[in-house]
Amino acid sequence: MDLGENRLADNIPVADNTPNENEKWDTSFTQNRELSWLNFNRRVLEEALDDDVPLFEKLNFIKIFCSNLDEFCMVRVGRLTDLALFNEDNIDNKSGLTPSGELRAIFQKMQELYLLKDRVFEKIDREFEKYGVYNLTIDELTNAQVRAVKKYFQDYIFPILSPQTLSLHRPLPFLENKSEYVILKLEKKGKVTYGIVPIPNFLPKIIKLPTDLGYPFIRTSKVLYEHVDLCYPKFEILQKTIIRVTRNADLSADDEVSYEDVDYRSLMKKILKKRNRLQAVRVEVNEKDKEAFVDFLCGELGLEPDQIIQSDAPLAMDYVSELKEYLDRDFMINHTYDRYLPRLGERMGFSGDLIEKVREKDWLFSYPYDSMDSYLKLMDQAAHDDRVVSIKITIYRLANNSRLVDALCRAAEAGKEVLVLMELRARFDEQSNLDYSRELYDAGCDIIYGMGGYKVHSKVTLLTLKNGNSWSYITQIGTGNYNESTAMGYSDLSLMTADPEIGNDANNFFRNLQLGNLFGSYTHLLQSPSTVKPTLLDLMENEKEKGPEGFCFFKMNSFTDRDFIDKVADVSQAGGRVQMIIRGINCLLPGIPGKTENVECRSIVGRFLEHARVYIFGKEDPKIYIGSADLMTRNTEHRVEILCPVYDPQIKEEILDFMNRQFQDNKKSRVFGPDGDLHPIEDGRDPFIAQNHFMEESSKSLVKLPSDEKKGPSLWTRIKSFFS
Template sequence: MPDTRFTQNRELSWLRFNERVLMEATDETVPLLERLKFIAIFTSNLDEFFMIRVGSLFDLSHFKTHTIDQKSGWTPGEQLTHIYEAVRVLYARRQQIYQEVEQQLRVHGICQLHYDELAETEVKFVRQYFKSSIAPILSPQIVDTHHPFPHLQNKALHIGAWLKYKNNPMFAVIPVPAALPEVIFLPGGETRYIRTEEVILEHVSQIFKDDTILEKTVFCVTRNADINPDDEAFDFDSDDFRGKMKKLLRQRQRLAPVRLELSRPISETFLKYLKEHLPVTQEQVYVTNAPLKMGYAFALPAKLSENKRRALTDTPFTPGVPHGVRLNAPITPQVQAHDILLSYPFEGMDTFLHLIRESAYDPDVISIKITIYRLARKAKLVEYLCAAAEAGKDVTAFIELRARFDEQNNIDWSERLEDAGCTVIYGVENYKVHSKVCLITRRSQGSVQYITQVGTGNYNEKTALQYTDLSLITANPAIGQDANHFFQNLAIGNVSGQYEHLMVAPSSLKTGIIREIDREIAKRGEGRIFIKMNAITDIDLIEKLKQASCAGVRVRMIVRGICCILPDIPEKTENIEVISIVGRFLEHSRVYCFGQGNDERMYIASADFMTRNTEKRVEVACPIYDQAVREKIHYLMDTCWADNVKARALQRDGSYRTRPIRETPIDSQQMLMAKALEPDDQMIDLEPDKKHGFMDWLTGLFHGHKG
């Protein structure tokens, strides 16, 4: 049995992260409509969790021989039991928080109404809307000897009714058409609206006129997503897992239900019928009167007056331009003079986009090579790459078609790139290409020059405004040479290449990280490790960090989501501290720092410390050599570590607690927004009367007491 005294189950860790997303909706300093959005994000996060993680565990639970989770010692079935119990608590909390936020929104005239709350004029409007816009496209179905139980689409809303026809009970279902809006806005000056499914629910008796309606409810079935058995599904060793999964995929009915949500309680008879025909168990059934879909929350601000929108939403933020960068001048010579680090969303992606557009028409540019995992629906990057190909440049795009839920978008963009004359390569067999690397090759004065971009996040112009990520642009010839070899290896499907400076998964990333940790262990109590990432589940790296803690290495980690290593366990992880930040932007950057002072080695990377990243994907970690860039990253890291507003400290039992505000409230994201808009020669000083500046104060926090 694995030693689980200093680790926790990844699924429960993720649920605790999503709980913190939900708790942002209780923060009274967050504008009301942003709080509603956090409830919506929590809901969509949970949907995906059931489709992917619960769905995969559901499949594994049907194996005769169960594999034990290395972090908890549980079988897949035991993990599911713990998940179902934890989620039930979250449903109750979500419902309560949703009702509180809705009540506060009503004070501002933003009212989601139930049918019995409608004014007489609104009832007339809804009846007419149902008659003209809803009823004509409904497809009601009954289930009897001539009509079998239908296939219910994943995450689609349905109206279910228990009918009595000639004294015989009968089930009827009405799928809510995807073409309909989630909510219907009512006429009048205030923002009053009603959910579309509630309107259909009210008219069930008109749809089934010849039947007696005994019960009715809105319900939604969540199904197991079609997982790829060649991708990472779990962090355990199982030599024949892929073979078992492929066999299971052939044998089982695709997209088996993993959850049933109901908008109201129903009778045991009705519930038993649904459970038998889907099928699901009682522990997979959740009842809530909060909306089952909440995409409408993101459209509400557009319905408001400007004054009301300002009062109820975050103040719009326009990313700044990196200090020392001039967008009105060519980017290439600026990169050749010094490295450039972009910090999204505090600084925009424009510097990189300008570089690609500029390279498209630069006569010295020979080729552009790039790895693409996710793109926005509208992407200037693709336009510029196509322009480069049409201008005669050799453009190669490695596009990962297995980026979950973005498969079709990537297929569409790959066709556009091919039409423009770009060479498109669809990833590498058995490995997802998750790296974020772009290489521009130039020939000037008879020599080859490289400009390399390495990032922690996708080339997605939309999420670059929502996720915190880092993007390094460098003319360092050694890094460029490694990047050139990297692309050459990708082109022939070689994932075992060796590099002088880059750490690349699956060949050298994990071994490189372990080597760096071992160097800190060898310092006999003087070692330091400071890491920022989204998740840590890789059992080898968890074990190595435990060894480092036992050797006296001080380990500080900023882990947004899943963290399977528990801190402060005596004689195990007592030198490890972990915080998590959930705020306005999604923390997404990955930074590894080993050592301190002149001996420090710093990397930015596309990889979290997860087995899927270290062993089953193509990932890249790039060293940071430029001193100014290193100082900028230190500023970012130290500011995040000092956060005592949005940060929470992970406890030894897996829970999180608020960090005490000892002197000044520090919201790291707010501070970084302000810093991005400051002139180059100014630094934010929290307390100007202090003799020392902000950086000295942060450094004192970082090297001082725990907290």
């Protein structure tokens, strides 16, 4: 079986790109964002085929692929479903497709993805069997195991089932989002009807089987499917299958209100109750005879046939967590990534009085290669240090049992002013943020809950310190959330500086947030929705005017903003070079003659999630910004974001070297082709994995030296070499 030959269908419907007087956008070098995202998620799935990935991690990549698809369907497909109903004239400016056209293209591509997922899962399942891990079906059980499973069903599962038959008086019950059900076609006295049995979420996901050898198990859903006939003793079972419904979860506070004076806490509680009860957008079916149920499900749930997708692999991959607990320690050590401990601040010279350390020089931390512990220790010190009079911070997502929240509460209880902008609209983290906002409020923190129409996505911390009769600042700007858990798996940058002008900008930024002013303009910091977009476009225009000497390098998660896409094409057409590392969505097609032939885009998918945003302009003394904003319209126009310039020469060199190393990756990196697809890099060099390189580098017990003590070629010599 050559899984590498499996590609998505090429006959996706696209718009006619022939210009006419009504067309505003040139779509000859752009692609639809949703189809680009599906290409990215296929790339995630393909990590399960990499022989260098440990076996259990391969299974995790399949789980991530499925989880990604769930969220994609709930949010993106959900939104398009709404648009197709209420605003079919909303034409995508990258593909010319209507919302209905986008949905057709999405589900056509999704069908192909499921075929690949099934083949990958089967391959990985067979690999597990080589090590005695057997994911069995009923037909594969021994007689003793069959008896044990049936007894388990009768004693433990059957008593808590709630089977129903459907009729005019008993219609199809509400099917909960991402829950599994057995649905049956029944016959009694010549009359055909349907039955449905929910698979309780609180049941174990796997059943360990009696054996003296290996790790045999059977998924609970298979057992229930096999014995569900016992729930209908007076019916003949004609056909049955397992289904799983995904519902539209694209709810935001801004869809619910159109005014400023709103209680966001109450609003978010309302939204969370509504989320699981919205329109179905996808049904997964776990048997090949899905056709027996297509008409019924379409009629009951208001779906089109292509929204019902058959899969041989498990519909839900949540059993993987229980499997991890089943397997012994030696198995997990041998078949998961080697344990990695990030570099602690002490090994970088960041120890002792951390406030004084930041006053002495700027510091850059690169997660997960550097530990987030350095930031948390700074916040711990700020909580009790008499010099610190206030702490101000924007929060989007937090870890469970957050150390940061503990530090902020202690600071407030110590009498310091603590201002927290808690963004309650962080999708799927709303409840967590509600809970933390209450804890912070009870400790005495001042809380801002929302900014009426604009999510606050920035990652900014400001410490204000009293120095005799004057004030000074320490500012931290990050590309990722203040989340200790994700900082161990997401690749992000965190800059700490005592630059007084940046601190003054940050202080004005928080003052503007408190006053409800979302359009601040600052001396150094760039803020969406006010200055990020025009400033970056101006910097790109400067590179365009340099002709062949122009250069831009961007690293981000997704690239969808049409204005930036067109400006990249402008730089390319003027002879300038544009290099980009884009993890996920990329709506620009590089390498299109006369349009984007000087653009090169790559994507890295590996052990860690690439999450940093870095923007570099120019070859000579380049301008570098880091921060929270992707070049997506939602970030540049509809969110509060912050980008911070990098001034310290040593840190600029570190960032340039980091980007250079990532662009050298030829194993975990893929290159975007003119077809919009992701292709392996075949450059003839020895395999190089950037993430592995950074882990090896961070394991060295070296203290970073001040820039005036560094040896070797000058900074600008190395920069020129990087861009050559």
